Amino acid sequence: MPRATNSPASRARRKRVIDEAAGYRGRRSKLFRYAKDARMKAKYWAYRDRKTRKRNVRSLWIARLNAAVRAESITYSRFMEGMKAAAITLDRKVLSDLAINDAKAFSVIVAQAKAALAKKSK
Secondary structure (H helix, E strand, C coil), rough: CCCCCCCCHHHHHHHHHHHHCCCCCHHHCHHHHHHHHHHHHHHHHHHHHHHHHHHHHHHHHHHHHHHHHCCCCCCCEEEEEEHHHCCCCCHHHHHHHHHHHHHHHHHHHHHHHHHHHHHHHH
């Protein structure tokens, strides 16, 4: 009995891997053996870096907020404490966007946070 290699399915699988590796340099885009490893590493890095991007963006928001509140003569930690005391529930993403795009609205929020801190300390 002849050996069945399931050639169409094998060829399709290899072609799919090679197509996914298109754009890689050298043999990583042309040869199945190397393309398979390159694709596996790429998927690993993509999964890992989707998480890393969230951390990086959050730290960017915090850095922007820190700079914006220091311009209003208050520290970031005191500002966040004042936000909590004033019961303002805006997250860092929205606050950072306000600080960049709408400075007047951000100044109003900072003033409310400062007032809440002053009231709290009395």
